[in-house]
Amino acid sequence: MSSSASRPQVVKRSWLICLTLVVLSVLASLLIGAGDVSPGRSAQALWSGADSEARFIVMELRWPRTLLGAMVGMALGAAGVILQSATRNPLAEPGLLGVSAGASFAVVLAISLGSSAATLNLGVAVAGALAGCFLVLLVTQLRGIGSDPVRLILVGAAFTSMLMAISTLILLSDQRSADEMRFWVIGALAGRPTETAYSSAPGVLLGLLLMLPLIRPLAALALGERVATGLGHHPQLTRMSALVCVAILVGTATAAAGPIAFVGLIVPFVARRLVGPDIRRTLWLSLLIGPIIILFADTISRLVVKPYELPIGVVTAFIGAPILIAVVRGHRLPTL
Amino acid sequence: MTALPTLPTRPVVSEAPAGYAWWRFGRYSILVHRRAWSSGFLLIAAMIIVSGISLASGAAGLSPWTALAAAIGQGEPMHVFLVQELRLQRLIAGLLTGAALGVAGCLLQTLARNRLATPGIIGIDDGATAFAVASIVAIPTTLAPSALALTGAATAAGLAFGLSGGAGARGYRFIVVGIAVGALFGALTNLMLARTDMDSANQAYPWTVGSLNARPAQAVWLLGIGLLAGLPVAKYLGRALTLMRFSDSVATGLGVPLKRMRVMTLLLTVFLTALAVAVVGPVGLIALAAPEVARYLVGHQGVPVFNAALAGATLMSLADWVGRTLMAPIEIPVGVIMAVIGGPYLLWILLRPSARRAP
Amino acid sequence: MSLLSSLLTNRPDHEVSLAAQSLSLGYPAVSIIENLSLHIPPGKVTAIVGPNGCGKSTLLAGLSRLHKPSQGTVVLNGKDINRLPSRQVARELALLPQEASAPEGLTVAELIQFGRQPHQGILRQWSEGDQAIVEAALAVADLTGLADRPLESMSGGQRQRAWIAMAIAQQTPLLLLDEPTSALDLGHQIEVFELIRQLAAVGKTVVMVVHDLSSACRYADHLVAMQAGRIVAEGAPSRIVTPALVEQLYGVKCILLEDPHSGTPIIAGVTRLG
Numbered sequence: 026m027s028s029s030a031s032r033p034q035v036v037k038r039s040w041l042i043c044l045t046l047v048v049l050s051v052l053a054s055l056l057i058g059a060g061d062v063s064p065g066r067s068a069q070a071l072w073s074g075a076d077s078e079a080r081f082i083v084m085e086l087r088w089p090r091t092l093l094g095a096m097v098g099m100a101l102g103a104a105g106v107i108l109q110s111a112t113r114n115p116l117a118e119p120g121l122l123g124v125s126a127g128a129s130f131a132v133v134l135a136i137s138l139g140s141s142a143a144t145l146n147l148g149v150a151v152a153g154a155l156a157g158c159f160l161v162l163l164v165t166q167l168r169g170i171g172s173d174p175v176r177l178i179l180v181g182a183a184f185t186s187m188l189m190a191i192s193t194l195i196l197l198s199d200q201r202s203a204d205e206m207r208f209w210v211i212g213a214l215a216g217r218p219t220e221t222a223y224s225s226a227p228g229v230l231l232g233l234l235l236m237l238p239l240i241r242p243l244a245a246l247a248l249g250e251r252v253a254t255g256l257g258h259h260p261q262l263t264r265m266s267a268l269v270c271v272a273i274l275v276g277t278a279t280a281a282a283g284p285i286a287f288v289g290l291i292v293p294f295v296a297r298r299l300v301g302p303d304i305r306r307t308l309w310l311s312l313l314i315g316p317i318i319i320l321f322a323d324t325i326s327r328l329v330v331k332p333y334e335l336p337i338g339v340v341t342a343f344i345g346a347p348i349l350i351a352v353v354r355g356h357r358l359p360t361l
Numbered sequence: 362m363t364a365l366p367t368l369p370t371r372p373v374v375s376e377a378p379a380g381y382a383w384w385r386f387g388r389y390s391i392l393v394h395r396r397a398w399s400s401g402f403l404l405i406a407a408m409i410i411v412s413g414i415s416l417a418s419g420a421a422g423l424s425p426w427t428a429l430a431a432a433i434g435q436g437e438p439m440h441v442f443l444v445q446e447l448r449l450q451r452l453i454a455g456l457l458t459g460a461a462l463g464v465a466g467c468l469l470q471t472l473a474r475n476r477l478a479t480p481g482i483i484g485i486d487d488g489a490t491a492f493a494v495a496s497i498v499a500i501p502t503t504l505a506p507s508a509l510a511l512t513g514a515a516t517a518a519g520l521a522f523g524l525s526g527g528a529g530a531r532g533y534r535f536i537v538v539g540i541a542v543g544a545l546f547g548a549l550t551n552l553m554l555a556r557t558d559m560d561s562a563n564q565a566y567p568w569t570v571g572s573l574n575a576r577p578a579q580a581v582w583l584l585g586i587g588l589l590a591g592l593p594v595a596k597y598l599g600r601a602l603t604l605m606r607f608s609d610s611v612a613t614g615l616g617v618p619l620k621r622m623r624v625m626t627l628l629l630t631v632f633l634t635a636l637a638v639a640v641v642g643p644v645g646l647i648a649l650a651a652p653e654v655a656r657y658l659v660g661h662q663g664v665p666v667f668n669a670a671l672a673g674a675t676l677m678s679l680a681d682w683v684g685r686t687l688m689a690p691i692e693i694p695v696g697v698i699m700a701v702i703g704g705p706y707l708l709w710i711l712l713r714p715s716a717r718r719a720p
Numbered sequence: 721m722s723l724l725s726s727l728l729t730n731r732p733d734h735e736v737s738l739a740a741q742s743l744s745l746g747y748p749a750v751s752i753i754e755n756l757s758l759h760i761p762p763g764k765v766t767a768i769v770g771p772n773g774c775g776k777s778t779l780l781a782g783l784s785r786l787h788k789p790s791q792g793t794v795v796l797n798g799k800d801i802n803r804l805p806s807r808q809v810a811r812e813l814a815l816l817p818q819e820a821s822a823p824e825g826l827t828v829a830e831l832i833q834f835g836r837q838p839h840q841g842i843l844r845q846w847s848e849g850d851q852a853i854v855e856a857a858l859a860v861a862d863l864t865g866l867a868d869r870p871l872e873s874m875s876g877g878q879r880q881r882a883w884i885a886m887a888i889a890q891q892t893p894l895l896l897l898d899e900p901t902s903a904l905d906l907g908h909q910i911e912v913f914e915l916i917r918q919l920a921a922v923g924k925t926v927v928m929v930v931h932d933l934s935s936a937c938r939y940a941d942h943l944v945a946m947q948a949g950r951i952v953a954e955g956a957p958s959r960i961v962t963p964a965l966v967e968q969l970y971g972v973k974c975i976l977l978e979d980p981h982s983g984t985p986i987i988a989g990v991t992r993l994g
Contacts, residue, residue: 116537178537180708186704187704190700193700286544350537353538378846388844604834607823611817616811
């Protein structure tokens with residue numbers, strides 16, 4: 026971003042770049058795979074139905090997966106932006122704060138109590154995510170840790186490790202759960218039922234709709250609680266609704282693809298770098314950046330350990346951890 | 362000018378500072394914190410009791426006393442065989458790893474002036490684990506896991522320390538950088554496990570949760586030797602570390618060569634953590650809980666190195682015993698037990714109002 | 721024998737010397753002090769004064785080996801202070817830094833006991849001498865009754881006296897204090913300055929950074945006036961402090977009066993330069 030360009034120009038350029046990247050990432054996700062169907066064959070299959078094997082792989086396997094990835098990316102990216110605004114914390118990330126852990130733990134619990142993964146209700150995951158969000162809220166409100174960006178991360182880490190340990194306990198005690206659960210404790214887009222993408226669409230849509238009326242109050246909240254009150258907003262209410270919104274988005278994404286860490290950190294970070302800190306700009310852009318990150322990460326995850334696939338969370342961790350370090354190393358932690 | 366006060370008329374009583382016992386031999390003298398010693402004995406007693414229970418329980422139940430007697434070669438040959446050949450090794454591995462992690466946690470917490478800065482949270486465990494897993498699955502090598510764990514731990518510690526600009530600086534920064542480094546190494550471990558065939562992945566699985574089930578005998582030996590060498594050094598560093606709990610300038614003013622002490626402390630922490638992780642895998646919460654128990658019992662301002670070792674040993678063998686018996690015959694890895702107990706505890710530390718202050 | 725002289729170094733004939741030779745201090749990008757030479761007069765109270773940012777605290781940090789010089793040396797008793805073992809320096813030079821902070825729950829007596837650490841070792845952990853000195857330091861700082869109080873429960877003045885007592889217990893011929901009276905009210909300021917005078921009276925060499933010029937004149941034997949990293953004047957306060965110097969240092973006009981009690985200069989009638 027050159028300093029000579031004015032803000033609107035920068036924003037416009039960022040949108041163009043991101044749109045191009047979205048197209049590229051979708052194409053990459055459709056054409057590149059871990060198997061032995063070459064990108065060229067996949068491309069041909071897109072246009073003509075002659076190669077039935079390639080066509081099946083591209084249209085029946087990769088297309089739903091790409092769609093799911095885009096959906097999950099939008100949900101996690103937007104959730105990251107909202108959560109960071111609501112907590113005014115540049116380190117807040119649904120995965121790091123235990124929201125994803127809450128969601129996947131709820132899923133695990135439900136499976137072990139007899140529900141089957143295929144018919145699993147989204148509601149369970151959303152409830153788990155809500156519980157995770159509630160913890161975040163509790164922590165920020167209870168001890169005034171909201172102003173200490175870093176301590177929140179530690180609370181999330183503690184919460185996550187505890188839930189993962191309990192999940193392991195369940196896994197050890199119940200072999201049937203263990204097999205189905207492996208799905209949920211490792212975030213991955215692969216191997217999800219085809220309908221997952223379609224069934225999670227309403228959840229993502231609902232979350233995004235709920236988000237709309239929150240944008241202005243959140244932007245005001247960035248100036249501080251008192252200023253926001255002075256401008257006629259209700260900071261507490263805003264924050265609560267924002268967290269509900271985050272819970273729906275993260276719960277849906279986690280139910281569909283398992284916990285994928287660091288996306289909610291990477292997306293707002295990139296968006297802020299591109300168009301500045303104002304949520305009115307970053308939020309919309311995050312809807313593009315999220316899918317880009319997820320789809321490229323997913324494509325990479327197919328290539329690294331051919332013919333196997335890597336959990337996508339491993340790839341996002343490799344991108345996200347350096348960003349986390351960069352943010353903490355910043356001379357002054359920006360308060361959002 | 363006001364008149365100078367004069368010496369008190371009563372003779373100065375030669376006595377030790379409050380709470381200390383004092384012995385003198387000519388020009389040599391030793392100060393002993395009474396509560397440190399009494400809690401040390403308490404912890405030793407607890408350790409013996411836990412050891413007895415741990416040795417006694419298993420598929421063939423014995424009484425704790427029979428088990429302890431069998432451990433030193435007394436009693437029925439059958440029992441002696443059972444205890445000495447099968448259970449004792451595991452117990453010793455547990456005691457040693459617990460002690461090493463306890464000391465490592467105690468040192469690092471003091472170094473970073475933050476009770477959350479333990480090897481597990483800083484990512485040292487993850488670094489050691491990643492490299493140890495590499496030695497098993499990814500890279501065909503004959504190097505012992507201990508050596509590679511040491512490399513990994515050193516790498517992770519170096520990264521966390523270097524990238525955050527030193528442990529003491531800027532509050533929690535060191536810790537979050539450490540978390541990120543840990544996440545990187547965790548991802549690396551997963552990457553290697555994903556690349557490999559299932560057989561060696563199963564072999565590597567204990568590394569990712571922390572278990573005393575698959576302890577390599579050689580690594581236990583190395584740990585024992587390392588602990589023997591490391592404890593006196595830790596005690597020596599502990600004296601300097603007591604002063605490092607003040608601000609840097611005060612510590613320097615009192616004659617602590619800060620830079621050297623920091624490097625030595627970090628090296629020793631890495632050394633002990635790596636040797637322990639090479640045996641048990643990442644059971645990081647021991648390093649958080651053991652010094653806390655020790656500090657609670659001792660209740661004074663020092664750096665309770667030995668008591669943290671005893672508390673760590675006790676906790677580790679206790680957690681292992683719980684893991685073995687809770688859902689028998691299924692064995693819960695000791696790392697899982699510690700995470701279930703330690704997680705809420707960690708939250709409690711974080712949510713306490715005074716958690717901001719240094720240990 | 722006075723209580724105070726019992727607190728001095730156990731080598732009474734020991735002549736201590738501290739000097740800066742062509743000293744440059746700073747950070748990689750910024751130089752704060754360049755090519756400064758200074759000799760601290762033994763047995764006297766030296767005050768370093770100057771406007772904010774003139775480098776007086778940096779100089780003190782350099783003199784006490786907290787800040788490593790980029791060029792030049794600080795010489796303690798004829799040797800480069802940064803090459804001496806830190807413990808050995810701590811037996812010659814005690815330090816009260818500005819941002820002194822102690823672990824939570826530490827009592828006054830425990831704090832002062834830490835002052836004995838440079839004299840102790842693994843096999844010499846405590847002696848009657850240690851105990852006597854701690855008690856004497858408590859008495860000198862007028863803290864005897866407060867020995868077992870935790871540090872954070874005390875008033876600012878008491879806490880500052882406790883820190884000074886710790887430095888006294890170090891039993892060094894040299895004492896370096898960075899703004900020992902900052903954040904203290906008038907009464908507490910006087911208390912601390914009186915204590916410093918008493919220490920000088922029994923032979924301790926004191927170097928302190930002082931913010932207030934009048935106090936510096938009142939309580940120091942030797943004044944070092946700094947501006948922009950250089951020494952602009954040095955000597956006895958009544959000799960060097962002139963309206964011209966005050967103007968040069970702080971950019972203000974003033975009149976100098978004479979303190980009827982001590983005969984030292986007092987700065988009055990301060991106005992900004994037109």
